[in-house]
Amino acid sequence: ADENSIVNITINGEEIGLKSTDTMSDIASKIRTATGLNANYDSGAKRFFISTKTTGSDANITFANEANTQAFMGGLDFSTADLSISGNNSKIKYNDTDVIEYQSNNISINGLNLTLKAETTVGETVSVDTDVDGAYNKIKEFVDEYNKLIDGFDSKLAEKKYRDFQPLPAV
DSSP: OOTTOEEEEEETTEEEEEETTOOHHHHHHHHHHHHOOEEEEETTTTEEEEEOSSOGGGOEEEBOSSHHHHHHHHHTTOOTTOSEEEOOOEEEEOTTOSEEEESSSEEEETTEEEEOOSOOSSOOOOOOOOOHHHHHHHHHHHHHHHHHHHHHHHHHHTSOOOTTOOOOOOO
């Protein structure tokens, strides 16, 4: 094949021209530039990685259903059933309210930060309690340190004063 020949593939609606002389790293770079996706080739593992920079339902990768793109996918061991891959939003039910959706699995609700690790088919319960012993210990530690400081001031103020002792002359 002519080394300047170009085969076009289409990912996320963007046409990408590939030359027969392109390395896998070149192809990854062209995919990144054209689509904004994360694309890398790991030569040690001999694996191609493509992922989105977004999360949740906004995360989509779509390969065109045309011969060149299908041949490219087959060469990388992608299933032709994987023409379109979409992310899902994380969903939680908070205090038995309606389901709340998030674009990420790192969520913050009512001042509580959670990292969702796995999908469950049954409800999980998260309980938050006040650490009374911890608060008590912090207050006790503060009072102890305060008392030490006051004792130090009192001992310095109660020291005997030598009023007859004159300051040393300057040298």
